[in-house]
Amino acid sequence: MPYLGSEDVVKELKKALCNPHVQADRLRYRNVIQRVIRHMTQGLDMSGVFMEMVKASATVDIVQKKLVYLYMCTYAPLKPDLALLAINTLCKDCSDPNPMVRGLALRSMCSLRMPGVQEYIQQPILNGLRDKASYVRRVAVLGCAKMHNLHGDSEVDGALVNELYSLLRDQDPIVVVNCLRSLEEILKQEGGVVINKPIAHHLLNRMPKLDQWGQAEVLNFLLRYQPRSEEELFDILNLLDSFLKSSSPGVVMGATKLFLILAKKFPHVQTDVLVQVKGPLLAACSSESRELCFAALCHVRQILHSLPGHFSSHYKKFFCSYSEPHYIKLQKVEVLCELVNDENVQQVLEELRGYCTDVSADFAQAAIFAIGGIARTYTDQCVQILTELLGLRQEHITTVVVQTFRDLVWLCPQCTEAVCQALPGCEENIQDSEGKQALIWLLGVHGERIPNAPYVLEDFVENVKSETFPAVKMELLTALLRLFLCRPAECQDMLGRLLHYCIEEEKDMAVRDRGLFYYRLLLAGIDEVKRILCSPKSDPSLGLLEDQAERPVNSWASDFNTLVPVYGKARWAAISKYQGAEHRGPELPNTASFASSGPLIPEEHKETVQEPDSGALMLVPNCQLTAEYFEKTWFSLKVAHQQVFPWKGAVHPDTLQMALQVVNIQTIAMSRAGAHPWKAYLSAQDDTGCLFLTELLLEPENSEMQISVKQNEPRTETLNGFISVLETVLGTIGDIKS
């Protein structure tokens, strides 16, 4: 919102902030700062008073400090040089005896989002990670992620990652969860945080201590863990059982997803889980929190796709009540349409019939379409209800009913007779394009069974000049020609008139072209017309089958509890498709008066920095080699590179394996800790398909690790890249130990 006269406001506030009298009076000073923030909230550019605000940060008043820091975080990207002035105060606050001030300062400093701030925040973050107050540790852990985001193109700091991994064992539950979140962001390019067995079990044990947000987050991270044995799998499931009954619907859904994914090979376990969460889901569907109810309904629909009978006995729970918002009613109608079965069809249809006369036209139409959907299985009852609805002679109802009829006749030809009897008379109540098209199509295709079909079409032909929708005219042309084939005597005259109008007077090119096409087709002879217009249709029953195919649980388990069920699969695919091309695509309408919006280092740059460098090495995650294949290749290749690396003491295989995993190097085999000599075999593959096979050998007497690398395609530049990666990892691990 660009305000007029914003300069005046800035000037006035600037004056007030400089006024020594105001500065002396704490409350007045804070009030002025509040006004600055208020204007900032409304979208006014307040960066003009940055200098004065920096001065205001040196205060003992914590509330004032918070406000000033909020201001600085917003405008620092615009005034990086001035923001540096504030760093001093912030650094001082980071060593304040009060943990709250320390936490606040650290959090603000990490959120400054300006280039060059990294060098100042690194030390405070490291100190914060070891702070005795967990409040500061929480902030510091997330600070690591913020710092990494600021760097953008920088490499992952191995030591920091290790420190974070070790903080996973922190006492404070929020620190633990923050560590996971932070690691996930830092290691995004390597595929995120690694959940191995010790970490997974540790997290499982800590679960009850976490709050609901933490539980939901951890459940999400645990999806990544693959239990080694069936026994372990069921142990985990038993541990998680109580979370299916959590009071937080988010945790319930998270746990459900984890169950579905872990038990992907045990369909009976999956079904059992879905039965267990039936209660909580139904409770959420009938809760007073509308939005939560909406989310739950979306998931119920997802489950119904695979288990159509799952909620059938609870159909009454999905009846709409008067006061519910529109979006819930629409969802409920969809659910009802899907859970219908032989036992409840009568009641459900009765209920839906009630909705058809609702005052909200939208809702009424949705209900009619739902009846149309049910009609594919329970044709007779539904057609009867729909026919009765035509009797109401309401415009918005009639048009939708006719459209439903059109689809129905196509899918269930057995109801054609009933539909044809219902049609006469409804042309008077249809005004919109969709409805007219449907009616005209029906009259054209099944005209021989409807006695007055030519006369209805004649009315349309008479009024064709005032018809506004070209689509209706096109439909009319086709329908009339079809009808002409079976009832030529009644149609010949008006077909001539219509063709004349379309060719001579019509302005719309598509309509005119179609008119000309039919005219020429008629010139070619009636047999030709029949051959073209009455050519065999595709088998209608196929569409029906395809539509109702049950989808296995595993096809959607990974989408459960995300936005996919909320938006629908197709729509989500469309949304996420562009996510990559974000910065090139059209942006949100930019009405904000200043452009602090873009990130300092746009994400796409991260990739482009790496890509043009052709010599750079990109290791592919998840390259899984079998031990046999490794052995065969190992013996068939020559050593491409051999070197020694200084090493002290024993090796911790677990740590090493985890660290290697981070850089996408897989461990094929490894000796036990403390074995002499100690050996390990590693493998990795880069994006061009080149394999690197490595042997690590630690002789007990020398304090050196011998590295031998073999490569299946001799290319020195990638080999050097790989060795430097390996060296970094070994160096980091060695450092920690000593």
Add this chain to the structure above:
Amino acid sequence: MIGGLFIYNHKGEVLISRVYRDDIGRNAVDAFRVNVIHARQQVRSPVTNIARTSFFHVKRSNIWLAAVTKQNVNAAMVFEFLYKMCDVMAAYFGKISEENIKNNFVLIYELLDEILDFGYPQNSETGALKTFITQQGIKSQTKEEQSQITSQVTGQIGWRREGIKYRRNELFLDVLESVNLLMSPQGQVLSAHVSGRVVMKSYLSGMPECKFGMNDKIVIEKQGKGTADETSKSGKQSIAIDDCTFHQCVRLSKFDSERSISFIPPDGEFELMRYRTTKDIILPFRVIPLVREVGRTKLEVKVVIKSNFKPSLLAQKIEVRIPTPLNTSGVQVICMKGKAKYKASENAIVWKIKRMAGMKESQISAEIELLPTNDKKKWARPPISMNFEVWQKRSLDPWRVC
């Protein structure tokens, strides 16, 4: 994770805006206003996608709260977070209204700072938050309070801080039940359930260990059908609960084995337990409306209410609200009991009865004069609403505090 949080008034003016992540631009604030708040049609979904950014919104009276994200998050969690946010705000300054938000503007920014960091929910328990939020702010904290922060956050119990002292130790327990009922136009009950909440207000010193017993009449229905059969065998005495959930502080293992709820309560008000039951629901009242349209300008309404509970009980402060069409010009009301009045501003006849015993009946009849209109749209006939209080000592609820 949540990229940003915005609060708007009904006109779409931004009251609070806080952006946590870089990927959310300033223009996101305007995008939501233009596409949702100022949109012509009804709200289609509480989740809106505008230019590949998802907006989750919740409405409280005429205030819009919106959470924004670009990630594929789980919807239930975001909504739960927004509810929590509302609860926390309500705990600090009461009702969420435009005026309250404007007055507590600084406080809300402080809260947003503590509850979310980098878009990830942090501590959201009101009790624990009180340590961090300094409403007066001017005084620098004392040594004692500082150590409190350190210990509070290292402690195992996230929902309670240490060193709470009260002169008098008090504990209040409310069982709030709401009956949800769906009735067909013919007066047949389609579905009914009771959702109940046990709300506790605790003002206890130190780290008290509370125990809360249930009598053995309670049967919590597990998934299997076995228990359901037992319920019917043991007769009407048992009270079946379809499902129940507890506050985080309750130790669930003890509940399963001993049927006792033991916990260390948070300080202040919190929801200890929530339950839902669908069996044996007796409706306390029946409302029977009769509406007759006499010509185009007159409407006759007759409403009968019947109390359906034990004659020894007494319902109080009964208020029945009968909606009238928008084009009402005048109303004549006759009622046998209580007072009734037509309130033009609310488009309703409000009928108040002070007291009513069980198994009684009362009726009201009204003649509504209408102004002739050209509006073809039918009157929606909104439902009649009713409020009342029934006080019961002990007998209703199966709960007993030890």
